[in-house]
Amino acid sequence: MASPSVSDAAEQPFFPDEPTGPIMRTEIPGPISKKAIAHLDKVFETRSLNMMVNYQNSFGNYIADLDGNVLLDVYAQIASIPVGYSNPSLLLAATSPDMASAIINRPALGNFPQHDWAEILETGILRVAPKGLGQVFTAQAGSDANELAYKAAFMWKRRQQRGGPDVEFTQEEITSAMDNKSPGAPNMSILSFKTGFHGRLFGSLSTTRSKPIHKLDIPAFDWPQASFPHLKYPLEEHAEENAREEQRCLDETEKILTTFHSPPAAIIVEPIQSEGGDNHATPAFFKGLRALTRKHDVLMIVDEVQTGVGATGKFWAHEHWNMEDPPDMVTFSKKAQTAGYYFGNPDLRPNKPYRQFNTWMGDPARALLFRAIINEIERLNLVQNTAETGDYLYTRLQALGEKYPGEIQNLRGKGQGTFIAWDSPRRDEVLKKAKTFGVNVGGSGERAVRLRPMLIFQKKHADIFVDAMEKVFQS
Amino acid sequence: MASPSVSDAAEQPFFPDEPTGPIMRTEIPGPISKKAIAHLDKVFETRSLNMMVNYQNSFGNYIADLDGNVLLDVYAQIASIPVGYSNPSLLLAATSPDMASAIINRPALGNFPQHDWAEILETGILRVAPKGLGQVFTAQAGSDANELAYKAAFMWKRRQQRGGPDVEFTQEEITSAMDNKSPGAPNMSILSFKTGFHGRLFGSLSTTRSKPIHKLDIPAFDWPQASFPHLKYPLEEHAEENAREEQRCLDETEKILTTFHSPPAAIIVEPIQSEGGDNHATPAFFKGLRALTRKHDVLMIVDEVQTGVGATGKFWAHEHWNMEDPPDMVTFSKKAQTAGYYFGNPDLRPNKPYRQFNTWMGDPARALLFRAIINEIERLNLVQNTAETGDYLYTRLQALGEKYPGEIQNLRGKGQGTFIAWDSPRRDEVLKKAKTFGVNVGGSGERAVRLRPMLIFQKKHADIFVDAMEKVFQS
DSSP states (O other): OTTTTTTTTTTOOTTTTSOSOOOOOSSSSSHHHHHHHHHHHSSSSOTTTTOOOGGGGOOBTTEETTTSEEESSSSSSTTTTOOOOOOOOHHHHHTTTHHHHHHHSSOOTTTTTBBBBBHHHHHGGGGGTTTTOOOOEEESSHHHHHHHHHHHHHHHOOOOOOOOTTTTOOOOHHHHTTTOOTTTOSSEEEEEETOOOOSSHHHHHHOOOOOHHHHHOOOOOOOOEEOOOOOSSSGGHHHHHHHHHHHHHHHHHHHHHOOOOOEEEEEEOSEETTTTTTTTTTTTHHHHHHHHHHTTTEEEEEOOOTTTTTTSSSSSSGGGGGOSSSSSEEOOOOSEEEEEEOOOOGSSSSSTTTOOOSSEEEEEEEHHHHHHHHHHHHHHTHHHHHHHHHHHHHHHHHHHHHHHHTTEEEETTTTSSSSOOEOOHHHHHHHHHHHTTEEOEEEEEETTEEEOOOOOOOOOHHHHHHHHHHHHHHH | OOOOSOTTOOOOOTTTTOOOOBBOOOSOOOOOHHHHHHHHHHSOOOOSOOOOOOOOGGBBEEEEETTTTTEEEEHHHHHHSSSBTTTTTHHHHHHSSHHHHHHHHOOOOOTTTTTTTTHHHTTTGGGGTTTTTOOEEEEESSHHHHHHHHHHHHHHHHHHTSSSTTSOOHHHHHHHHHHTTTTTTOSOOOEEEETTTOSSHHHHHHHHSOOOOHHTTEEEEOOEEEEEOOOOSGGGGGGGHHHHHHHHHHHHHHHHHHHHHOOOOEEESSSSTTTTOOOEOOOHHHHHHHHHOOOOOOOOEEOOOTTTTTSSSSSSSGGGGSSSSOEEEEEEEEGGEEEEEEEEGGSOOOOOOOSSSSSSSSOHHHHHHHHHHHHHHHTHHHHHHHEEEEEEHHHHHHHHHHTTTTTEEEEEETTTTTEEEEEEHHHHHHHHHHHHHTTEEEEETTEEOOOOTTOOOOHHHHHHHHHHHHHHHOO
16 A cells, blocks of 8 residues: 655665554454454443554554454554564563563552662653753553642742741641641642643643543643634745734733732643644744743643654654743653653652652553664654654645645644644544545544554554555545 | 470471471571662662562561571561461462463453352352452452542432432533543542551542652542541550540541542451551441441441451451441452452342453452462461461560560560561661571551561461560660
């Protein structure tokens, strides 16, 4: 199915044993999958099921179902597979004695860290720490990474209000905290942005503003939301009005920071709003946020759960901003296959032990895996690959959009690696049809088709994808 | 150090290669550990560090540090190691091809479950499901397991108020939910108990009432707390006044259920308050709670994060209650090495997909490990072992307490396996000194010494432990 005339014929495949293209044998789900889904439904939620998968048969960019179908996967477990299914280098790490011990001897890292925990961090998670953020607090998923960052922000802000790390809690604070009341449990907030997504636990969900179905019936904190820029695409053709829109959102943010009844200790923002429909903003907007947070002495948390680990053609998406003054905290998960938040300011370590603490505090097994992922990214130069493949993919999609202007609207993500999306007037139908042409692709927001291929996605895969989309549009 | 004259000399060791007793070579931390801790401190929180550990050198009930010291471990990673360090059966599971694939091909289980997920659940997590609770929602840690259970409770209650699963959300609900306001984000609550612990994320922390240091500076929901019984020990000598105390707490609970301004959708309770000081209540109390929740139509969530998986001499601690009508949800983590909540009522499945959802929704690698743990528990009959060892240990501690009445107060946990604790007037000193005699033991609440040995703890280990405690008391 590839179009060698278009992509670079000399391109070396990262994984020679990867399938050369999709293989479609049955409709999806096929008969074997249908039976397995009915079985699973008896014990587990299946209404959100997209495809039943045989991972042992999945390799590289290709995902295999139970009926012999093999699809090019540009969704990658909701953007969380970094270097391909059944990656041989990861397999080596996963079968190492260190990994086995990490799996069966899981430590309570805050109390009983393993002898090589510092080394695992330094040769892994911390080796790719964002500029200026040399410390990490480890977690297990994006939601709790964000919540831990919020807790760090609240403790930092209250410490500041209290007058420093050595000022003791008052008896009133101690008593009221146990009663879930102010001042011990302070009336403070995290400011987030409309259509943003930061997780689905109670604190993170209070900052998530993506879709009602995520929030309905769940009690939430009375925390504020500011407008996120609604930009016009392509960005370069609408620079002036986009700048006005961004200024409007910055003004709104400042107004909330100065007037909201429950004062924000921090703002949290995604470099690209990823669940909310792939909404972009320019570096100027993010620099403006940094300036506002400095001016009003609140923290800036950048949620790189979906954008981080190479997908935008930089290791961290916020590197695109070229910001002198780094964010205060950066959260990560998904492609890292572990989670946590990076920070730099030592004041973000709480003033006493056991304030930021839980039984496991992360997972050394997953930290070892992230280290192997980082090594693989470096070995194959995958951030660079993603930047280049992304440019190629964007150009091909731009051409396809010119041919099918009714199908591809507001194409976006230029210069952002393969983190590309467009609006589709019949999105859900497009996603469904793509499967019949051998492609697994996902959506975001109300009508965006979002591309989240792995970092091993090459030009030949881009060709297969674009050709399949054309068939979808023709059908 | 063992006292073969006291324990059953015929007792077969589960792991013949396990050390025969503690080996103390240096003070703790020794020189190598000190250096390693200073190194770790540069990149990770170490103020809560108890001991730096070499897990590859730790076997069975024994934990090894970096200086050649080997301690009998009755704390077990805050009650989370089930069947011993470096357990050979778990090692087999951890090095299986299924495990390797689960580690490197982590699925988004709600969208792309693996072909054998139903089987993994059925032969593992669900095989030990509490009576009446045949379904599971998987999670990653105790905190998020509890929060997911809370979300299920809120959705269930609102659905009931709305008039059933087919009644659609109103526009007002949809709009207000996005704004974190009622009715979409309802003014509802979870009732928890004083000195209870249910986790440290924002929702779970709002139900945690253990210690101020866990809660200070973190915004909390205005949710209610009822008194948990303060019983007198030994329970059998104070039956009448304990019954009055339990009734007082039940009355208080009922008052909150009927009058609190933010109506509870559920109560959550631990079978034994584990972080809060090992506070017990009788089956009558829990049956009373079940009756109240039925009467007032709220759910009963039992938090078995610390009590579950065999430690009390039953697989689930709530089995001790012999309750006809099971709890609505039971949460688990720690010794399961994975997490989630069990439920039975199909109405606790939300009425639409994507309401209870997140990227990973648990972890098949950890589910495979739990299955291996369950198999090991069955192979060695470890729940029975824990019941028997617990009785033996309790009897020996009772005798020790008679000899040292100033050291062992309110001994508790009789008939609850090895889930035993006592109050100590110089608790932190006792915990520290225990290390010099080769025992790693933890505390809970303000002054309790809590025993949380693994399920492979045998009478010979109990002897070593009791003898070491006597040396501590003598010193």
